[in-house]
Amino acid sequence: MTRVLVVDDDPQILRALKINLAARGYTVLVASDGTKALHVAAHDHPDVIVLDLGLPDLDGTDVISGLRGWSTTPIIVLSARTDSGDKVEALDAGADDYITKPFGMDELLARLRAAVRRASTRPTGNDPLVQAGELYIDLAAKQVSRDGMLVHLTPTEWGILELLVRHRGKLVSQRQLLGEVWGPRYQTESHYLRVYLAQLRRKLEPDASHPRYLITEPGMGYRFRS
Amino acid sequence: MTRVLVVDDDPQILRALKINLAARGYTVLVASDGTKALHVAAHDHPDVIVLDLGLPDLDGTDVISGLRGWSTTPIIVLSARTDSGDKVEALDAGADDYITKPFGMDELLARLRAAVRRASTRPTGNDPLVQAGELYIDLAAKQVSRDGMLVHLTPTEWGILELLVRHRGKLVSQRQLLGEVWGPRYQTESHYLRVYLAQLRRKLEPDASHPRYLITEPGMGYRFRS
DNA sequence: CCCCGGCGTTAAGAACGCATCAAAATCCGG
DNA sequence: CCGGATTTTGATGCGTTCTTAACGCCGGGG
Numbered sequence: 001m002t003r004v005l006v007v008d009d010d011p012q013i014l015r016a017l018k019i020n021l022a023a024r025g026y027t028v029l030v031a032s033d034g035t036k037a038l039h040v041a042a043h044d045h046p047d048v049i050v051l052d053l054g055l056p057d058l059d060g061t062d063v064i065s066g067l068r069g070w071s072t073t074p075i076i077v078l079s080a081r082t083d084s085g086d087k088v089e090a091l092d093a094g095a096d097d098y099i100t101k102p103f104g105m106d107e108l109l110a111r112l113r114a115a116v117r118r119a120s121t122r123p124t125g126n127d128p129l130v131q132a133g134e135l136y137i138d139l140a141a142k143q144v145s146r147d148g149m150l151v152h153l154t155p156t157e158w159g160i161l162e163l164l165v166r167h168r169g170k171l172v173s174q175r176q177l178l179g180e181v182w183g184p185r186y187q188t189e190s191h192y193l194r195v196y197l198a199q200l201r202r203k204l205e206p207d208a209s210h211p212r213y214l215i216t217e218p219g220m221g222y223r224f225r226s
Numbered sequence: 227m228t229r230v231l232v233v234d235d236d237p238q239i240l241r242a243l244k245i246n247l248a249a250r251g252y253t254v255l256v257a258s259d260g261t262k263a264l265h266v267a268a269h270d271h272p273d274v275i276v277l278d279l280g281l282p283d284l285d286g287t288d289v290i291s292g293l294r295g296w297s298t299t300p301i302i303v304l305s306a307r308t309d310s311g312d313k314v315e316a317l318d319a320g321a322d323d324y325i326t327k328p329f330g331m332d333e334l335l336a337r338l339r340a341a342v343r344r345a346s347t348r349p350t351g352n353d354p355l356v357q358a359g360e361l362y363i364d365l366a367a368k369q370v371s372r373d374g375m376l377v378h379l380t381p382t383e384w385g386i387l388e389l390l391v392r393h394r395g396k397l398v399s400q401r402q403l404l405g406e407v408w409g410p411r412y413q414t415e416s417h418y419l420r421v422y423l424a425q426l427r428r429k430l431e432p433d434a435s436h437p438r439y440l441i442t443e444p445g446m447g448y449r450f451r452s
Numbered sequence: 453c454c455c456c457g458g459c460g461t462t463a464a465g466a467a468c469g470c471a472t473c474a475a476a477a478t479c480c481g482g
Numbered sequence: 483c484c485g486g487a488t489t490t491t492g493a494t495g496c497g498t499t500c501t502t503a504a505c506g507c508c509g510g511g512g
Contacts, residue, residue, distance in 0.1 A: 084332055106310055107314065113317065223367075
């Protein structure tokens with residue numbers, strides 16, 4: 001059974017979607033604000049998320065990036081704003097589709113089917129909790145602990161670790177790291193990486209000068225080994 | 227660089243898209259009708275397809291299903307028709323997104339980025355894990371192991387091995403190897419290849435002086451035999 | 453038979469990339 | 483506006499990798 005998380009603060013829309021989706025055989029989860037949405041998504045792992053942008057507590061793009069930190073679940077954005085800037089922002093934050101209100105229910109359902117169809121051909125390894133030796137990395141909560149003790153990371157440090165852990169085992173090129181953490185313009189500033197990898201190792205590795213997890217592949221990039 | 231196939235019979239739109247996409251660094255392929263579109267897609271394997279529905283020869287949904295028969299390349303549909311029935315039909319035929327004309331260029335670009343991003347996190351079609359005797363070559367992780375032991379390769383060594391393994395069984399010319407690994411200016415420096423092939427054999431072959439995998443084709447090039 | 457071109461092998465200096473420390477600049481909350 | 487945290491920048495030393503050169507081998511053609 002396909003499970004849909006609907007996030008909207010308007011009870012009327014919520015109700016309409018719930019009825020329509022349930023009638024088509026979907027299991028419907030609901031959340032009325034961004035915080036709850038992140039919580040439900042982390043807890044129940046829906047197959048697809050329908051997200052209204054006008055939420056009372058969090059900015060829509062923050063919800064999207066919060067989810068994208070650990071999950072690749074398809075996100076379909078609903079919004080009353082037709083402004084193309086909003087669309088660009090949401091899509092670039094990681095949304096899969098964007099529909100403006102008022103919308104036709106059959107169109108939403110078709111886009112939902114398209115999103116689920118795409119996702120079903122994808123691999124599933126979406127575990128937001130990663131363990132490696134004495135390290136516990138919670139991608140959903142954005143927290144790292146070592147020997148049970150929480151380790152504080154700065155935003156940049158977390159950005160690097162998250163990217164590496166999400167591709168754990170794989171080699172991540174310097175270009176990709178710089179591009180995704182600092183932005184496309186910084187793709188050649190490989191010096192930043194050396195400074196921050198040293199910091200991460202000091203915080204996470206048992207022996208910072210002989211890394212077990214944060215491995216350098218000279219001339220190519222870095223790798224998280226678990 | 228990302229390659230986009232644009233399918234439209236209106237030369238004006240074709241031109242506008244071509245200019246805008248090229249300016250963003252995309253490589254643009256074009257087709258003016260459905261038959262050509264299917265042909266170009268099969269021949270050149272673009273990374274994403276932008277498809278106008280109002281084509282002179284074929285119905286739009288037929289083009290989509292024709293593509294979906296063998297390809298999972300993302301398809302973004304453009305259409306002048308706002309009718310929701312058309313959207314449903316196109317999406318259910320296998321399209322990934324649907325934009326109605328007139329559309330904002332920045333919105334199209336954002337949806338394009340979203341489609342490419344999704345596709346790039348999918349299993350890369352071809353098999354990223356190649357086995358040959360006691361060798362395991364993981365193209366995605368950029369890792370090689372021999373008898374279960376990890377073998378460390380330098381960037382240049384990996385570049386050569388990757389190219390040969392991607393074309394395993396086939397002969398790869400010295401020119402191509404030099405051009406892709408060192409750059410177009412080095413296409414005659416065949417000496418480099420001898421040095422590096424010797425290194426690779428020492429690291430990978432059971433008996434470096436009687437290669438089983440990294441085969442020299444004298445005067446022509448090299449071949450990876452599995 | 454010997455020369456020559458293409459290949460394999462080895463070795464050494466040059467060039468490059470990395471780790472590390474430290475200080476300056478910037479950001480951010482109170 | 484201040485002070486601490488964070489990011490950016492600079493400088494140095496070290497190890498690895500690339501480049502280049504030298505030499506031996508083999509087979510084909512003159």
